[in-house]
Amino acid sequence: MRSPLLMTPGPTQIHESVRSAMAKNITNPDLDVSFFEFYKETCNKLKKLLNTKEDILILGGEGILGLEAACASLIEPEDRVLCIDNGIFGNGFGDFVKIYGGKVEYFKGDYRKAIDIEELEQFLVKDHNFKLATMVHCETPSGITNPVDKICNLLNKYNIISVVDSVSAIGGELVEVDKWGIDIILGGSQKCISASPGLTFLSISKRAWNTILNRKTPIASFYCNLALWKNWYEEKWFPYTQPISDIYGLDCAIDIILEENNYIERHRSLSEKVRNAIIKSGLELYPLDGYSNTVTTMVIPKGITFNEIYNNMLNEHNIMVAGAFDYLKDKVIRIGHMGENCHEEKIYITLKALDETLKKYGVKIDGSIHKYFAE
Numbered sequence: 424m425r426s427p428l429l430m431t432p433g434p435t436q437i438h439e440s441v442r443s444a445m446a447k448n449i450t451n452p453d454l455d456v457s458f459f460e461f462y463k464e465t466c467n468k469l470k471k472l473l474n475t476k477e478d479i480l481i482l483g484g485e486g487i488l489g490l491e492a493a494c495a496s497l498i499e500p501e502d503r504v505l506c507i508d509n510g511i512f513g514n515g516f517g518d519f520v521k522i523y524g525g526k527v528e529y530f531k532g533d534y535r536k537a538i539d540i541e542e543l544e545q546f547l548v549k550d551h552n553f554k555l556a557t558m559v560h561c562e563t564p565s566g567i568t569n570p571v572d573k574i575c576n577l578l579n580k581y582n583i584i585s586v587v588d589s590v591s592a593i594g595g596e597l598v599e600v601d602k603w604g605i606d607i608i609l610g611g612s613q614k615c616i617s618a619s620p621g622l623t624f625l626s627i628s629k630r631a632w633n634t635i636l637n638r639k640t641p642i643a644s645f646y647c648n649l650a651l652w653k654n655w656y657e658e659k660w661f662p663y664t665q666p667i668s669d670i671y672g673l674d675c676a677i678d679i680i681l682e683e684n685n686y687i688e689r690h691r692s693l694s695e696k697v698r699n700a701i702i703k704s705g706l707e708l709y710p711l712d713g714y715s716n717t718v719t720t721m722v723i724p725k726g727i728t729f730n731e732i733y734n735n736m737l738n739e740h741n742i743m744v745a746g747a748f749d750y751l752k753d754k755v756i757r758i759g760h761m762g763e764n765c766h767e768e769k770i771y772i773t774l775k776a777l778d779e780t781l782k783k784y785g786v787k788i789d790g791s792i793h794k795y796f797a798e
């Protein structure tokens with residue numbers, strides 16, 4: 424298999440030290456008490472990253488597992504759930520709610536803009552009888568970041584539990600779980616954290632734990648049952664054998680982020696330069712506001728198709744970029760400048776390859792994308 428420079432919005436490039444950590448010899452994670460201490464230390468590092476004192480769990484399975492586990496554990500049949508929807512992941516959250524019997528009400532935002540907090544406020548004034556609300560921090564397919572801080576603040580006024588999918592934002596954008604009053608936020612290993620795909624992690628507030636542990640009906644799942652994890656440390660027991668090598672990798676990847684201590688500004692400033700380069704080149708960004716700092720989504724210009732861009736960049740430059748799916752299929756390309764991808768040189772060669780590719784197919788560009796980026 425080839426190993427191109429992965430400039431996709433997850434999975435991202437993995438640092439050599441993370442790969443070495445994954446290759447370490449293992450112990451038996453069910454029996455060895457030192458593994459429980461190690462797991463706890465990794466959770467403590469995630470607490471730093473998320474600015475929280477609440478419990479953290481790391482589960483073996485990628486982001487979707489965290490999202491489904493939150494739904495399975497919180498929702499009882501007939502519970503009213505508000506699904507805040509301005510994109511593919513936001514809308515899809517509702518499908519998981521329905522699997523567990525929740526009654527979904529959608530708050531629909533503009534799919535090219537961040538959630539409008541005033542519109543949401545007007546909606547909630549009229550209808551706020553919800554047990555919980557789901558939302559997506561960064562809509563990865565469209566490259567839009569939502570104001571999770573303001574949304575959660577608003578939900579807290581009405582005592583609505585918040586569940587936030589931050590898979591493509593944690594490790595690239597500021598997350599303040601305690602200050603913003605987030606009940607459950609979940610992330611994945613393979614996006615801005617830049618570890619291998621395979622893990623999800625969640626922070627769980629006291630209110631969320633109370634809700635999970637005081638249900639009237641049993642949780643209709645084993646793998647997605649967070650209640651089973653409540654006393655893992657005291658009991659030195661996990662519901663299933665932990666993917667120890669993946670957790671070695673995650674632990675090392677978080678160390679890299681915490682040691683750098685500048686990742687938020689790095690993502691902010693480099694993503695701004697990417698957007699400016701695209702605009703100056705006369706190309707079009709997909710979002711109209713709420714631009715993500717971790718992924719840039721560009722409308723595919725006339726005269727070239729997604730497959731032509733993808734194949735030329737991969738075959739001629741060994742760089743992989745992504746398209747999107749659903750209603751955005753063949754309409755946009757996405758550059759994931761997140762985690763290990765978010766470094767000047769990698770972005771520069773990606774934009775240079777994009778510039779060459781677009782010009783090869785006759786797309787008119789004023790100047791050069793990579794030169795605008797480097798300015």
Ligand SMILES: *Cc1c(COP(=O)(O)O)cnc(C)c1O
Nearest residue numbers: 485486487512561563588590591
């Ligand atoms: C990547 C991602 C997930 C996890 O989905 P996979 O594509 O299956 O890895 C969940 N939510 C968001 C917002 C994501 O970007």
